[in-house]
Amino acid sequence: MNAQSPVSGAGGVRVDLLLIADMIEPGARVLDVGCGDGALLEHLAQTKQADGRGIELSQAAVKACVSRGLSVIQGDADQDLHDYPTQAFDYVVLSQTLQATHNPKDVLEHMVRIGRSAIVSFPNFGYWRVRWQLMTNGRMPRTDTLAEVWYQTPNIHLCTIRDFLALCRELGISIDQQIFIDRAGKPGRIRGGRLANLFADLSLFRLAQTKWSL
Amino acid sequence: MTEALDNQISGSERARRAGPSVTLGTEAPLLLDCGIELGPFTVAYQTYGELNADKSNAVLVCHALTGDQYATDTNPVTGKPGWWHLAVGPGRTIDTDRYFVMCANVLGGCMGTTGPSDTDPQTGEPHGLKFPMITIADMVHAQAMLLDHLGIEQLFCVIGGSMGGMQVLQWVASFPERVFAAVPIAAAARHSAQNIAFHEVGRQAIVADRDWHGGDYLVHGTHPAKGLAVARMAAHITYMSEPSLRRKFGRKLQDRSNLSYGFDADFQVESYLRHQGSTFVDRFDANSYLYITRAMDYFDLAADRSGRLADVFTNSKSRFCLISFASDWLFPTSEVREVVHALNAVAANVSFVEIETDKGHDAFLLDEPEFHDTVSGFINGAAEHRGLHAR
Numbered sequence: 001m002n003a004q005s006p007v008s009g010a011g012g013v014r015v016d017l018l019l020i021a022d023m024i025e026p027g028a029r030v031l032d033v034g035c036g037d038g039a040l041l042e043h044l045a046q047t048k049q050a051d052g053r054g055i056e057l058s059q060a061a062v063k064a065c066v067s068r069g070l071s072v073i074q075g076d077a078d079q080d081l082h083d084y085p086t087q088a089f090d091y092v093v094l095s096q097t098l099q100a101t102h103n104p105k106d107v108l109e110h111m112v113r114i115g116r117s118a119i120v121s122f123p124n125f126g127y128w129r130v131r132w133q134l135m136t137n138g139r140m141p142r143t144d145t146l147a148e149v150w151y152q153t154p155n156i157h158l159c160t161i162r163d164f165l166a167l168c169r170e171l172g173i174s175i176d177q178q179i180f181i182d183r184a185g186k187p188g189r190i191r192g193g194r195l196a197n198l199f200a201d202l203s204l205f206r207l208a209q210t211k212w213s214l
Numbered sequence: 215m216t217e218a219l220d221n222q223i224s225g226s227e228r229a230r231r232a233g234p235s236v237t238l239g240t241e242a243p244l245l246l247d248c249g250i251e252l253g254p255f256t257v258a259y260q261t262y263g264e265l266n267a268d269k270s271n272a273v274l275v276c277h278a279l280t281g282d283q284y285a286t287d288t289n290p291v292t293g294k295p296g297w298w299h300l301a302v303g304p305g306r307t308i309d310t311d312r313y314f315v316m317c318a319n320v321l322g323g324c325m326g327t328t329g330p331s332d333t334d335p336q337t338g339e340p341h342g343l344k345f346p347m348i349t350i351a352d353m354v355h356a357q358a359m360l361l362d363h364l365g366i367e368q369l370f371c372v373i374g375g376s377m378g379g380m381q382v383l384q385w386v387a388s389f390p391e392r393v394f395a396a397v398p399i400a401a402a403a404r405h406s407a408q409n410i411a412f413h414e415v416g417r418q419a420i421v422a423d424r425d426w427h428g429g430d431y432l433v434h435g436t437h438p439a440k441g442l443a444v445a446r447m448a449a450h451i452t453y454m455s456e457p458s459l460r461r462k463f464g465r466k467l468q469d470r471s472n473l474s475y476g477f478d479a480d481f482q483v484e485s486y487l488r489h490q491g492s493t494f495v496d497r498f499d500a501n502s503y504l505y506i507t508r509a510m511d512y513f514d515l516a517a518d519r520s521g522r523l524a525d526v527f528t529n530s531k532s533r534f535c536l537i538s539f540a541s542d543w544l545f546p547t548s549e550v551r552e553v554v555h556a557l558n559a560v561a562a563n564v565s566f567v568e569i570e571t572d573k574g575h576d577a578f579l580l581d582e583p584e585f586h587d588t589v590s591g592f593i594n595g596a597a598e599h600r601g602l603h604a605r
Contacts, residue, residue, distance in 0.1 A: 051563075053563070053564075059567065059568060059569075059570060062565075062566075062567050063567055063569075063584060063587065063588050063591075065565075066535060066565045066567055066588050066591050066592050066595075067587050067588060067590075067591025067592075068591060068595065069591065069592070069594060069595020069596070069598060069599075070565075070595070071533065071563050071564060071565050072565055072566075073554055073558070073564055073565060073566035074566050074567055074568055075551075075554070075566070080555070080558065083555040083556075083558040083559045084558050084559065084561060085559060085560065085561055088561035089561070
């Protein structure tokens with residue numbers, strides 16, 4: 001489900017996953033939604049002694065995870081999050097998967113319910129290269145983070161950073177940390193605001209629920 | 215009828231072949247779910263591999279409806295390899311070089327553990343239908359008493375498919391602290407209406423056999439082989455999938471080039487089922503079949519917890535790995551997922567994989583590499599967490 005980011009960091013782990021790992025303190029309980037081949041979970045287990053669980057759609061990926069001793073269930077964000085108890089995890093991670101869910105709003109709400117913090121990364125559809133391609137070619141944009149053609153992409157709910165922030169406001173979700181990643185895979189060179197929405201290829205947010213509507 | 219009798223192995227011969235057994239419940243009987251106290255009773259079991267010094271490498275393999283304690287090596291009754299020889303052995307999925315593997319014949323069975331074909335010491339006759347009703351929980355309690363006898367406090371792993379998987383789930387429900395890792399395979403938290411229905415067809419076939427004699431066939435010197443064979447044939451269909459039947463048999467004819475225009479086994483699938491039925495009656499007791507199918511029908515893990523399955527697992531610290539098979543219509547993935555959801559609801563440590571295969575429910579007994587890779591990977595991972603290091 002995950003789009004492939006062009007740049008890999010230490011040990012071949014994707015840059016956004018390393019940034020996510022930096023947000024997580026040792027020994028934390030982590031639920032990785034759409035965990036793919038378990039790269040983040042394994043990294044967290046090795047470097048942070050985290051108690052990690054995963055949810056992944058692909059049978060082959062789940063099998064690979066379980067065969068490596070990771071605790072992963074075959075399922076998806078839309079179907080399987082509602083079972084988890086409130087505040088059961090320290091972190092619920094959704095890396096480059098939000099745009100592929102059927103109901104991103106429900107998924108976000110469940111993430112901040114299940115976790116003390118939710119960590120979400122997604123490709124920014126407001127990125128200037130995306131806008132430029134659509135404007136000049138009149139064709140659906142394809143970038144390194146959004147590589148598939150329109151009829152094959154799993155990404156059905158793309159959004160811009162501003163769209164995402166608006167949804168968080170609507171849901172009473174606070175932004176505790178934000179990191180914008182440029183095309184070179186370098187974080188931190190872009191500050192917030194409208195420029196981020198234009199220049200960030202990928203964005204990463206740490207979120208929490210501020211008002212409880214239970 | 216005489217042929218059936220000739221083929222049948224006598225009770226004493228069966229006991230001889232059952233191998234090691236232990237008498238349990240002598241001091242304190244086992245209180246069965248039906249309210250009857252059972253004791254003393256016998257449990258026949260096999261072990262493979264060696265128990266380590268701190269007794270932390272014990273694996274309990276739970277067998278399915280018609281299985282027995284001979285999980286691997288040669289089954290002395292059938293002369294064939296044990297029912298899970300593909301999974302249990304040196305270097306295999308459940309590695310007997312690393313783990314001490316136990317498998318016990320279930321309560322109500324007919325391979326040496328106390329069951330309806332045993333002689334009632336009070337009457338000197340076989341129990342027959344006077345044998346108390348057995349549940350999956352009773353089977354598990356008997357296994358726990360076996361562990362007490364062997365001095366094993368905690369199992370590193372409990373694993374089993376089908377009814378074996380039911381026992382695994384029951385183990386976690388009844389003795390959460392005694393299970394480090396649990397692998398229920400192709401099993402649900404309750405027996406479905408469809409499954410009960412198929413069992414009832416089998417039971418009625420046995421009961422309708424004149425040689426059954428109200429369950430007292432041993433007293434009458436008969437054996438309801440016809441009924442038991444039909445029960446096995448009906449059940450065997452549910453263990454396979456339609457695609458696997460089509461792949462294996464299609465409409466191919468058996469030893470002939472034309473239809474017979476009669477009721478011989480024209481089709482290969484008929485011949486196969488008849489063979490399954492006739493070989494089964496040589497090794498299995500009809501009343502045991504009635505009792506054990508009933509135990510499966512009665513299985514409903516959430517029944518005691520006002521229907522909320524998650525409450526069953528509240529105290530569980532075990533690591534779980536649940537496995538379903540895409541073409542299994544006896545315990546379909548949807549029912550296995552219900553257990554996964556219940557485990558998620560208590561934030562249990564759970565893995566779940568649906569294996570893509572057309573081999574149906576019985577896939578866990580077969581050479582299905584994806585399945586074996588998953589199980590061995592999970593067990594290795596759990597062993598690491600348990601501090602069991604490879605030799």
